[in-house]
Amino acid sequence: MEAVLFFLAAIGALGGAVGVIAARNPFFSVLALIVHLFSLAVLFLLLTSAFVAAAQVVVYAGAVMVLYVFVVAYVGGGGESAWEPIPGQRFLAPLLAIALFVELSVAVLGSALTALDTKGPDVPAGFGDPAAIGRLLLEKFLLPFEASSILLLLAAVGAIVLAARRREGDAA
Amino acid sequence: MSATAWCWLVLLFPLAGSITIALGFKALPAKVTGAIGTLAIGLAFACGIAALLNLLGDSPEARHHASSLWDYASVAGLDIKLGIFVDPLSVFMVLVVTGVSTLIHLYSFGYMQSDEGYRRFFSYLNFFVFSMLLLVLAGNFVLLIVGWAFVGFASYALISFWYRRETATRAGMKAFVINVVGDIGLVLAAFLIFRELGSFDYGTVFERAPEAFSTNGWTITAICLLLLVGAFAKSAQLPLHTWLPDAMEGPTPVSSLIHAATMVTAGVYLIARTHALFVLAPTAADIAAFVGLATLLVAGTIALVMTDLKRAIAYSTMSQIGYMVVGVSIGAYSAGMFHLMTHAFFKALLFMAAGSIIAARANEQNIDKMSGFGKAMRFTAATMLCGSLALAAFPGTSGFFSKDEILAYASARGGMYLIFTVLGYLGALLTAVYTFRLVFRVLPGKPCPEAQELIDTGHVHHAHPFNPASGEEEDTDVGFPGPDHHIAEQSAPMRVAMGVLAFLALFAGFVQVPGVDEAITHFLDPVFADSPLAEIVPSVGASWFGLAIGAVISLAGIGIAYFLYVASPESPRRLEARFRGLHTFLYNKWYFDELIDVLVVRPALAVGRFANRVFERFVVDGLVTGTEGTVRGASGVVRAVQSGFVRSYALLLIAGFAGLALYFLLTSS
Amino acid sequence: MNIAWYIVLSALLFTTGAVGILIRRSPMVILLCLELMLNAGNLALVAFSRMVGNGQGQVFAVIVMVVAACEVVVGLGLIVAIFRRRLPLNVDDLRELRG
Numbered sequence: 010m011e012a013v014l015f016f017l018a019a020i021g022a023l024g025g026a027v028g029v030i031a032a033r034n035p036f037f038s039v040l041a042l043i044v045h046l047f048s049l050a051v052l053f054l055l056l057t058s059a060f061v062a063a064a065q066v067v068v069y070a071g072a073v074m075v076l077y078v079f080v081v082a083y084v085g086g087g088g089e090s091a092w093e094p095i096p097g098q099r100f101l102a103p104l105l106a107i108a109l110f111v112e113l114s115v116a117v118l119g120s121a122l123t124a125l126d127t128k129g130p131d132v133p134a135g136f137g138d139p140a141a142i143g144r145l146l147l148e149k150f151l152l153p154f155e156a157s158s159i160l161l162l163l164a165a166v167g168a169i170v171l172a173a174r175r176r177e178g179d180a181a
Numbered sequence: 182m183s184a185t186a187w188c189w190l191v192l193l194f195p196l197a198g199s200i201t202i203a204l205g206f207k208a209l210p211a212k213v214t215g216a217i218g219t220l221a222i223g224l225a226f227a228c229g230i231a232a233l234l235n236l237l238g239d240s241p242e243a244r245h246h247a248s249s250l251w252d253y254a255s256v257a258g259l260d261i262k263l264g265i266f267v268d269p270l271s272v273f274m275v276l277v278v279t280g281v282s283t284l285i286h287l288y289s290f291g292y293m294q295s296d297e298g299y300r301r302f303f304s305y306l307n308f309f310v311f312s313m314l315l316l317v318l319a320g321n322f323v324l325l326i327v328g329w330a331f332v333g334f335a336s337y338a339l340i341s342f343w344y345r346r347e348t349a350t351r352a353g354m355k356a357f358v359i360n361v362v363g364d365i366g367l368v369l370a371a372f373l374i375f376r377e378l379g380s381f382d383y384g385t386v387f388e389r390a391p392e393a394f395s396t397n398g399w400t401i402t403a404i405c406l407l408l409l410v411g412a413f414a415k416s417a418q419l420p421l422h423t424w425l426p427d428a429m430e431g432p433t434p435v436s437s438l439i440h441a442a443t444m445v446t447a448g449v450y451l452i453a454r455t456h457a458l459f460v461l462a463p464t465a466a467d468i469a470a471f472v473g474l475a476t477l478l479v480a481g482t483i484a485l486v487m488t489d490l491k492r493a494i495a496y497s498t499m500s501q502i503g504y505m506v507v508g509v510s511i512g513a514y515s516a517g518m519f520h521l522m523t524h525a526f527f528k529a530l531l532f533m534a535a536g537s538i539i540a541a542r543a544n545e546q547n548i549d550k551m552s553g554f555g556k557a558m559r560f561t562a563a564t565m566l567c568g569s570l571a572l573a574a575f576p577g578t579s580g581f582f583s584k585d586e587i588l589a590y591a592s593a594r595g596g597m598y599l600i601f602t603v604l605g606y607l608g609a610l611l612t613a614v615y616t617f618r619l620v621f622r623v624l625p626g627k628p629c630p631e632a633q634e635l636i637d638t639g640h641v642h643h644a645h646p647f648n649p650a651s652g653e654e655e656d657t658d659v660g661f662p663g664p665d666h667h668i669a670e671q672s673a674p675m676r677v678a679m680g681v682l683a684f685l686a687l688f689a690g691f692v693q694v695p696g697v698d699e700a701i702t703h704f705l706d707p708v709f710a711d712s713p714l715a716e717i718v719p720s721v722g723a724s725w726f727g728l729a730i731g732a733v734i735s736l737a738g739i740g741i742a743y744f745l746y747v748a749s750p751e752s753p754r755r756l757e758a759r760f761r762g763l764h765t766f767l768y769n770k771w772y773f774d775e776l777i778d779v780l781v782v783r784p785a786l787a788v789g790r791f792a793n794r795v796f797e798r799f800v801v802d803g804l805v806t807g808t809e810g811t812v813r814g815a816s817g818v819v820r821a822v823q824s825g826f827v828r829s830y831a832l833l834l835i836a837g838f839a840g841l842a843l844y845f846l847l848t849s850s
Numbered sequence: 851m852n853i854a855w856y857i858v859l860s861a862l863l864f865t866t867g868a869v870g871i872l873i874r875r876s877p878m879v880i881l882l883c884l885e886l887m888l889n890a891g892n893l894a895l896v897a898f899s900r901m902v903g904n905g906q907g908q909v910f911a912v913i914v915m916v917v918a919a920c921e922v923v924v925g926l927g928l929i930v931a932i933f934r935r936r937l938p939l940n941v942d943d944l945r946e947l948r949g
Contacts, residue, residue: 015851019859026863026886030870035878042882049889056856056900061892061908068915073885073922080926081878084933089875094942095829102872105835106865112842113861117854122901125854130903137908145909153909157916164920171927172934825948827941831871 015055021048035086039077046070058137184267185248187232191275192265192314194225199307202300211299212290218303219286222310226279233272241707244269247320247384258379266320266383270708273518273701274317274450281442281525282310284678288533289434291672292540295663296432302342306438309335313443317450321381322371325451329367329415332444333360339439340431345660348650352427359424363414367451370407373400374458387457387711394461405458405465408451409472416448416502418476423774425499429491430650432662433536436491441498441532442525449505449521453514453709460712466510467597473506474604479771481611485618486767489546489649490535493619497572498528500612504587507601512714513590515702519693520587522701523579527571527686533669533679534565538623540666542631543644548619553628557635560676561669562624567683569620573613573739576732579690584609586693589727593719602727606734613738614745621746641666695724856897863890875941877932881925888918 025045032038046069053062093099117125124130135141146154198221202214209217236244249264265271286306293299312335316328334357341353375381377400378389394401412418417425417440428440439445452459452469459466480500487493501524508517538554538561539546555562571580588609591601628636635641646655646662655661669675692700709715719727745752757764766772822833863886870883892911899907932939 012851015855022859022863023866026866026870029879029882029886030866030873032879035876035882038879038882042885045886046889049893052856052859052893053896055851056896058896058899058908058911061896061911064912064915065892068919069889073919076922076926077878077882080929084878084929084939086876086878086939089940095824095826095832098828098832098872101832101836102869105832105839106869106872109835109839109842109868110861110865112839112846113864114858116842116846117857117861124901125857126852127901128851129853129900132900132903136903137905141905142908142912145905146912149906150909150913153913157913160920161916164923168923168927171924172930823948825945827945828872828875835868835872 011055014051018048018051018055021045022052033089036078036081039074039081042077043070043074046074056137057132060137060139060142063139182231182235183246183248184232184235184272185246185265187228187235188265188267188271188275188318189248189250190228191225191232191279192311192318194221194228195307195311195314197221199304199311202304202307206300206304209300211294214300214303215286215290215293218307219283219290221307222279222283222286225310225314226276226283229272229275229279232267233276236267236269236272242710244707245384247382249320253323259375259381261321261323261381263324264320264382265318265324267318268708269705270450270453270518271318273522273705275314277522277525278310278313278317278443281529281682282306282438284681285434285438285442285529285533287674288437288536288678289432291674292434292536292667293432293663294667294672295665297659297661297663298342299663302339302432305335305338305342306434309339309439309444313447316447320383322374322383322386323381326364326367326371329411329447330364332447333357333364333415336360336428336439336444339435340428342431342435343661345658346430346648346655348648349430352424352430356424356428359421360414362421363411366407366410366414370404370411373404373407377404383454387455390457390461396461397464398462401458402462402465405455405462406468408455408458409465409469412448412451412469412506413472414448415451416445416506417499418448418472418503418506419479420773420777422476422480422499423770423777426492426495426770429489429495433491433532433539436495437529437532437536440495441528445498445502446505446521446525449502449509449517452506453509453518456509456514456709456712459510460714470507470510470598470601473503473510474601474608475503476500477503477507477608478604478611481608481615482767483770484615485611486764487615488549490539490548490551490619490623491532491546493548493615494528494531494535497531497612497615498524500608501528501572504584504605504608507605508587508590511591511594511598511601512712512717513587514709514712514715515699515705516583516586516590518705519701520580520583523571523583523686523689526682526689527568527578527580530564530568530679530682530686531572533675533682534561534568537561537669537675537679538565539649541635541641541668542629543641543666544647544649544662545631546649548622551623551629551632552626553624553632555624555626557628557632558668558670560679564669564679564683565624566620567686569616571686573616574609574731574735575739576728576735577690578687579685581728581731581735582690582693582695585728585731586695586724588731589695589719589724590717592727593723594714594717606730609731610734610738610741613735614742617739617742618746621742625747641668641671695719695728696721853897853901857894860890860894860897863887863893877925877929877939877941880941881922881929884925885918885922888914 022045025041025043025048028041029038029045032041046065050062050065050070053065198218202209202217205214245266245268247264247266249262251263252260253263254261286303289302289306293302296302309332312328312331316325316332319325319328337353337357340356341350343349371381374386377393378386380386380389390401410421414421425440425445429436431439459469477500480496480503484493484496484500487496501520505517505520505524508514508520537558538551541554541558542551545551571578574581574584588602588605591598591605643666647653648655667675669679692698693702706715769775867883867886867890870886871880874880874883892914895907895911895914899905899911929939932944937944
């Protein structure tokens with residue numbers, strides 16, 4: 010059962026990923042990413058990380074993707090021309106990516122971490138619950154928590170500044 | 182205090198004067214710097230006198246002291262100290278140099294008054310005196326060379342004093358280059374001395390020399406010839422003499438001090454100081470004597486036709502130094518030094534008088550355009566007459582006793598050296614003729630317009646400033662002579678200086694009258710006692726006989742000059758027309774300048790052109806530009822990576838990451 | 851499934867995102883591919899958290915999500931600003947910073 014779910018979610022994630030990079034129209038890329046994010050949420054659930062899965066759906070697929078949809082609707086975006094100005098880019102990119110994937114796989118599969126071959130240790134019932142994550146956030150990881158809230162503030166201010174209209178109309 | 186302590190003070194005062202004037206350049210008023218300069222040299226003279234008195238307190242054999250301040254270089258067999266050597270010869274030179282320098286500083290105090298570079302002048306002049314004293318007092322060859330080089334620099338700085346004049350800067354360069362040739366000779370001689378004798382110190386060298394060298398051996402002759410190269414360059418003897426007439430581009434006090442009394446006598450001092458080496462190489466000494474003789478005659482003939490007043494006196498200097506070189510080369514050491522002293526007096530005086538006349542004539546130096554100054558400037562005329570009498574060896578003057586003493590010694594030595602006596606008297610005749618040619622041209626006769634102006638109004642004629650050598654108009658800014666001209670009659674310091682020198686020129690000879698009181702000989706005897714040549718002493722009778730012949734020749738020369746230039750003034754023109762070729766040859770200074778130009782200057786310029794066009798362009802530039810081109814090409818290649826495409830940067834990022842991962846995978850397994 | 855499967859899947863998603871960045875020219879799509887890579891990282895983090903047995907990896911993943919959100923905000927703001935100035939929305943045409 011778990012394996013079936015894993016493979017379904019994996020196919021969804023991969024399909025979404027391929028859809029992002031392959032779609033002509035940016036709107037279709039955004040939709041593909043939403044599919045990918047939902048699949049990842051399923052994978053998180055399979056890994057008994059309930060809170061992260063929920064956050065993924067609500068924050069990522071919910072808020073961030075909505076932003077994307079808005080901007081794509083505003084900006085539009087057609088296709089790109091087929092001609093590649095950088096010589097060798099179309100050839101080297103997949104090559105390097107495959108090389109990277111092979112190396113990473115070798116690193117993982119050939120590593121001395123024996124725990125990788127297991128499904129992980131038995132975890133207590135509250136593993137991955139909001140309570141557990143909340144406790145960690147407020148006790149052990151308080152500083153990163155506060156720092157990321159400041160980061161959010163900065164990002165909000167920055168976005169307003171970037172998108173603000175100039176006084177004398179839009180200077181090109 | 183000991184004599185050496187006084188001598189250190191002698192060195193200190195001019196140096197301190199020069200530095201004080203140089204540092205207070207903007208702050209001190211002009212007159213104060215002049216006073217400081219003169220005072221510094223005056224103090225040095227006083228210390229020189231003190232050193233003399235101190236030295237006379239010792240017994241004659243013990244009158245040599247060495248003293249050193251610190252070790253300059255004490256490594257690998259070298260042991261050079263900053264040391265001076267005080268003995269009668271150096272004290273004699275110190276007194277002559279500081280004495281005449283004080284008077285010339287006094288003269289410059291008035292003469293250079295309106296010059297913008299007044300302070301610079303005194304700083305340079307003090308530095309020159311310091312260098313000359315360093316040269317004279319040096320106790321080892323290294324310090325001698327240091328003083329030698331400093332003197333050469335001071336001469337260059339002072340010849341090119343009016344640096345905006347192109348003729349002056351060229352003359353300064355010419356003097357410096359020829360002096361450098363001499364320096365090379367001197368340095369090579371020092372190297373050879375060190376190699377053979379292992380020391381630079383005078384005492385050690387002169388002690389070891391007789392044992393180390395056989396008479397007339399190759400090495401000692403080479404050393405002496407190289408020393409002669411240095412001496413001849415500095416003392417303007419053939420063939421390294423061409424810089425001296427051009428050095429008249431400097432202000433008159435400079436010509437008077439450096440190119441008459443002191444610097445040009447450095448070569449004579451050198452030969453006298455190293456007489457122990459020359460005794461071992463008689464061939465070199467004879468070569469020196471013959472070169473001196475040749476210079477004597479050549480310069481005398483050129484002075485006969487020179488029309489520029491200062492250049493004529495310069496050739497006269499060259500000729501008289503020829504006498505001195507002959508003297509110290511053939512063994513008449515004290516006679517040569519005595520002539521050095523008297524020549525310093527009367528030649529400095531002649532230059533001072535010439536300066537006064539040129540000032541009255543508003544910078545014109547051609548004697549064809551001067552006449553009648555006898556009436557217009559009585560004091561200058563009187564002093565010029567005193568100096569000329571001494572130069573022409575008129576009986577009773579100082580020049581009379583000094584010049585004839587050398588010739589008497591030559592005849593006493595006999596054999597080949599009689600040539601020197603005969604040709605020396607011929608030179609004396611020439612000297613008398615050209616000296617009084619100048620006197621009779623400039624002083625008597627109908628006053629020229631400027632002289633008339635001086636007689637009538639008492640004002641010095643004021644013309645547009647111009648360069649006497651090239652005739653071009655100039656400015657009165659810094660780097661040019663000042664706007665006013667100062668003559669002796671209107672300037673007390675000039676009069677004092679010239680008066681003292683006139684007195685000395687006339688009467689200083691009486692300290693060395695043969696058979697009566699030979700003060701100089703007695704004083705300098707201990708220095709030269711180790712030379713076998715010093716034992717040849719002309720008998721008193723022979724000396725007086727020589728003096729008589731000298732008197733006759735001197736009067737004859739004056740008479741010839743009187744005939745040619747006063748009694749029948751057309752005779753010079755008729756003679757010139759008869760002997761046109763000879764006249765041109767003499768007027769062009771025996772074509773020495775042209776000869777040197779062809780032999781030395783043009784090949785050097787050709788080498789320079791070759792180096793610039795071929796070597797510089799292809800080899801040096803090729804290397805440098807080639808390196809530059811390579812670097813530029815390589816950087817061009819590297820620069821292509823900065824394409825501006827974000828995606829290629831990202832590609833490089835991923836590629837790097839992949840490479841790094843591969844590396845870690847490989848090294849960990 | 852073994853944890854290793856999740857890790858390998860994460861690697862695959864990561865490299866897919868990398869290819870997307872290198873290939874596509876629209877800044878929008880490049881940002882989306884960046885999201886792909888970030889999410890792949892999140893997956894790996896959560897997998898390791900499950901493997902180790904404490905929740906630290908998950909906290910890390912949450913923080914990563916926060917950072918990703920901020921980055922998306924700024925990136926989209928940039929794209930809007932570029933669009934407003936009527937510049938071409940093409941990463942290859944915006945290349946004035948070069949040697």
